[in-house]
Amino acid sequence: PADTPDAAQARARSAPAPVTDVAKLCVCDLLVAQCDANCCCDPDCGADDFSLFTTCSVPVVTGDSQLCRQKAAVYSLDVEANPPERIFKLVDQVNPSIFCIHATNYKQALYLKSPEIPTPENFDRLLDKFGGATFSAEPDSWNLDTDAQNPPDGNETYRYEYGVPVQTEDAFLRLPSPVVSSWCSDANPAGFLVNQATKCIRSVNVEKCDSIRALSMLFYINSSILAVPKSSQMVNITVQSIVVQSLNGMRTLLNSSDVLRLPMVLDGLCINAVLGVNYHITHTDTGEIIEAAAAFVLGAISKEALSIEQSFEISFTQENTQPVPLSGNPGYVVGLPIRAGFRPQGYPFPAGFLSNKHSQLTILQSTSTQDCLAAQGARAPVLFGYNMISGCKLRITAAMACQPLAQTLLDVLKGQSFPEYVASFGNSQAQDVLDWVPITQLHSSEQMISNTLQSSCQIPVSLGIEVKWTKYGSLVNPQARIVNVTATITTTTLKQLPSGRERIIPITSSVVFTDISSPAEPGYKAWPTINLKLPFDFFYPFV
Numbered sequence: 001p002a003d004t005p006d007a008a009q010a011r012a013r014s015a016p017a018p019v020t021d022v023a024k025l026c027v028c029d030l031l032v033a034q035c036d037a038n039c040c041c042d043p044d045c046g047a048d049d050f051s052l053f054t055t056c057s058v059p060v061v062t063g064d065s066q067l068c069r070q071k072a073a074v075y076s077l078d079v080e081a082n083p084p085e086r087i088f089k090l091v092d093q094v095n096p097s098i099f100c101i102h103a104t105n106y107k108q109a110l111y112l113k114s115p116e117i118p119t120p121e122n123f124d125r126l127l128d129k130f131g132g133a134t135f136s137a138e139p140d141s142w143n144l145d146t147d148a149q150n151p152p153d154g155n156e157t158y159r160y161e162y163g164v165p166v167q168t169e170d171a172f173l174r175l176p177s178p179v180v181s182s183w184c185s186d187a188n189p190a191g192f193l194v195n196q197a198t199k200c201i202r203s204v205n206v207e208k209c210d211s212i213r214a215l216s217m218l219f220y221i222n223s224s225i226l227a228v229p230k231s232s233q234m235v236n237i238t239v240q241s242i243v244v245q246s247l248n249g250m251r252t253l254l255n256s257s258d259v260l261r262l263p264m265v266l267d268g269l270c271i272n273a274v275l276g277v278n279y280h281i282t283h284t285d286t287g288e289i290i291e292a293a294a295a296f297v298l299g300a301i302s303k304e305a306l307s308i309e310q311s312f313e314i315s316f317t318q319e320n321t322q323p324v325p326l327s328g329n330p331g332y333v334v335g336l337p338i339r340a341g342f343r344p345q346g347y348p349f350p351a352g353f354l355s356n357k358h359s360q361l362t363i364l365q366s367t368s369t370q371d372c373l374a375a376q377g378a379r380a381p382v383l384f385g386y387n388m389i390s391g392c393k394l395r396i397t398a399a400m401a402c403q404p405l406a407q408t409l410l411d412v413l414k415g416q417s418f419p420e421y422v423a424s425f426g427n428s429q430a431q432d433v434l435d436w437v438p439i440t441q442l443h444s445s446e447q448m449i450s451n452t453l454q455s456s457c458q459i460p461v462s463l464g465i466e467v468k469w470t471k472y473g474s475l476v477n478p479q480a481r482i483v484n485v486t487a488t489i490t491t492t493t494l495k496q497l498p499s500g501r502e503r504i505i506p507i508t509s510s511v512v513f514t515d516i517s518s519p520a521e522p523g524y525k526a527w528p529t530i531n532l533k534l535p536f537d538f539f540y541p542f543v
Contacts, residue, residue: 022061022062022063022070022071022072022073022090023071023073023090024043025041025061025063025073026039026041026042026043026058026061027058027061028041028042028057028058029041029042029043029044030161030162031044031162031163032161032162032163032164033163034162034163035049037053037330037432038053038054038055038056038057038432039056039057039058040053040056040057040058040059040075040076040077040086040088041058041061041073041075045086047085047086048473048474050077050084050085050086051083051084051085052472052473053077053084053086054432054434054435055077055434056075056076056077056086057432058075059074059075059076060072060073060074060075061073061075062093064101064104065095066095066100066101067095067100067101067102067104068094068095068100068101068102069092069093069094069095070092070093070095071090071091071092071093072090072091072092072093073088073089073090074088074089074090074091075087075088158228158229158230158231159228159229159286159287159288160192160193160228160229160283160287160288160289161192161287162191162192162193162194163191163192163193163194164191164192164229165189165190165191165192166189166190166191166192166225166226166281166289167225167226167229167230168223168224168225168226169223169224169226169234170223171223172189172190173189173190173223173225173279173314174186174187174188174189174190174220175188175189175190175196175198175279175312175314176188176198176200176202176214176310176312177196177198177200177312178198178199178200178201182200182201183200183201183202183203184200184201184202184214184310185200186214190279190314192283192287192316193283193316194314194316195314195315195316196312196313196314197311197312197313198311198312198313199309199310199311199312200309200310200312201307201308201309201310202214202215202307202308202309202310203306203307204270204273204301204305204306204307204308206265206268206269206270206301206302206303206305207265207303209263209264209265209270209273209301210262210263210264210265210270212263214274214310215263215270215273215274216262216263216274217239217260217261217262217272217274217296217298218260218262219274220237220274220277220294220296221237221238221239221294223237224236224237225237225281225289225292226289227288227289227290228287228288228289235289235290235291235292236292237279237292237293237294238291238292238293238294239257239258239260239293239294239295239296240257240280240293240294240295241253241254241257241295241296242254242257242261242295242296242298243295243296243297243298244298244299245275245297245298245299245300246299246300247269247299247300247302251297261298268302268303269300269301269302269303270300270301270303271298271300272298273298273299273300273301273308274296274297274298274310275297275298275299275308275309275310275311276296276297276310276311276312276313277294277295277296277297277310277311277312277313278294278295278296278312278313278314278315279292279293279294279312279313279314279315280292280293280294280295280314280315280316280317281314281315281316281317282316282317282318282319283316283317283318283319284318284319285318285319290319291319297311325337325359326339326426326427327339327384327423327426327427328384328425328426328427328479328480329426329427330425330426330427330479331425331426331472331473331478331479331480331481332384332385332425332426332469332479332480332481332482333384333426333480334383334384334385334386334480335383335384335385335386336383336384336426337360337361337381337382337383337384338360338361338381338382338383338384338422338423338467338482339359339360339361339422339423339426339428340359340360340361340419340421340422340423340439341359341419341420341421341423341430341436342417342419342420342421343420343421360381360382361381361382361419361422361465361485362379362380362381362382362415363379363380363382363388363390363463363465363509363510363511364378364379364380364390364391364392364412364413364463364507364509365378365379365380365390366380366390366391366392367392370391370392370393371392371393371395372392372393372394372409372412372507373394373408373412376408376411376412377415377416379415382465382467382511384426384467384469384480384513385480385513386511386513387510387511387512387513388509388510388511389508389509389510389511390508390509390510391506391507391508391509392412392506392507393504393505393506393507394409394504394505394506394507395502395503395504396494396497396502396503396504396505397497397501397502398496398497398498398499398500398501398502402457402459402494405457405459406457406458406459406460409459409460409461409507410460410489412507413460413462413463413489413507413509414463414487414489418439418487419439420438420439421436421437421438421439422436422437422439422467422482422485423435423436423437423482424436424437424481424482424483425479425481425482426480437482437483437484437485438485439485439486439487440484440485440486440487441486441487441488441489442486442487442488442489443488443489443491457493457494457496458491458492458493458494459491459492459494459505460489460490460491461490461491461492461505461506461507461508462489462490462507462508462509462510463487463488463489463490463508463509463510464487464488464490464509464510464512465485465486465487465488465509465510465511465512466484466485466486466488466511466512466514467482467484467485467511467512467513467514468482468483468484468485468486468514468516469481469482469483469513469514469515469516470483470515470516470517470518471515471517478517483516492505
């Protein structure tokens with residue numbers, strides 16, 4: 001029966017009020033207890049973090065787009081301020097559509113309630129309720145105080161997030177590491193999406209090596225991993241490969257990894273002892289682990305040894321993707337390649353960047369023959385912080401044509417696809433357009449390969465790359481950031497050689513790194529003393 005006007009008004013008055021607070025919503029907040037780059041709504045970010053942002057990745061945050069009227073959180077950056085500041089505004093947004101929702105007064109529709117799983121105890125009750133041709137989904141009352149109708153805890157997660165310990169059926173996936181001293185501690189959990197590499201010392205007793213758990217392969221693969229936290233779906237750890245190391249350091253890859261090799265004492269030696277473990281975890285884009293593998297290094301321990309060094313490593317890869325090598329997080333690390341790429345053609349707006357073949361800035365690689373024509377295609381990556389120089393020699397004869405020769409030398413110096421941009425940080429993502437620095441080229445190829453005189457020709461003879469970088473962020477932990485890259489092509493005029501004569505010309509490439517960081521102001525303490533008390537769980541999930 002239809003409701004009377006009085007009953008409808010009474011029911012509307014008893015309905016729960018909307019619970020959406022757009023000021024607390026943040027779709028780009030992905031890292032746990034850490035500030036996400038360019039995420040202006042991240043509550044973990046402070047004024048120091050906002051001063052390093054280049055843009056707001058999510059400028060407007062709203063609730064349900066079908067509401068007739070709602071609050072919208074607007075975020076922007078004041079780049080003219082020194083340092084840049086975040087601007088937050090809460091404005092009213094009106095939906096122009098005539099088909100809109102005036103009010104959301106059905107609280108149970110604001111979250112996804114897990115369906116009740118049929119069991120032998122509740123089967124008859126569920127059959128009576130849902131077994132007919134039709135059934136009502138209307139709640140018995142608007143009273144939401146019962147435990148069965150309470151929404152799930154917002155802090156619970158049924159998918160892995162960054163930094164969350166990888167759970168196993170008994171505890172968590174252990175990645176042994178040194179704690180206070182160099183001795184191994186097995187209480188260090190592996191964090192999801194946190195690539196780690198550790199080395200530590202383990203005390204051993206060769207006579208009892210078969211009873212030391214940390215020397216056995218079973219210790220590292222006998223516990224299945226939970227596909228998602230608090231679930232019953234298990235992922236077994238498979239053995240990917242086994243490498244056997246002799247006492248003199250010689251390593252041999254076994255053809256079969258199906259058979260477990262357990263430690264045992266033989267002729268005074270402890271053989272098949274675990275010296276290293278390399279975990280590789282494959283996950284989906286929704287934070288579910290679907291595959292886990294372990295590669296082992298087994299070795300022999302002499303009876304005189306009182307301790308051994310073990311190495312452990314873990315890496316994560318999303319399914320159906322290729323891992324992208326980083327050169328720092330976030331700043332560049334000295335000795336790692338400079339990441340580079342170019343913008344896709346035909347995009348009317350900065351849609352992103354496509355990497356070149358190796359996602360690196362490269363220069364000409366010197367060869368033993370020093371022949372430029374033979375060295376074409378041989379490239380060496382530019383390593384951050386390393387000044388480099390390379391070159392080759394070009395033998396020129398009178399029969400060589402000018403323009404093809406100039407173009408060949410240009411390909412030798414710059415490569416087949418010289419990048420247009422470099423990443424300002426070691427972990428810059430392709431979609432973050434403002435995190436990529438354009439390469440300034442002082443000469444174009446059209447100017448370099450044109451003839452100046454009928455009897456002379458201009459050819460490129462050197463490529464000089466200058467990388468300007470600065471220390472970014474806190475003085476306590478500065479991060480290396482690239483701010484400018486200049487590529488300069490130097491040409492020379494080659495006169496026409498007489499018939500039968502030849503000439504040898506050196507061709508060089510060089511890279512120079514320049515630190516343009518501003519010095520500390522006079523009277524400013526460059527290494528301030530920080531008097532803080534860390535929370536008890538500051539290093540969680542790591543010991």
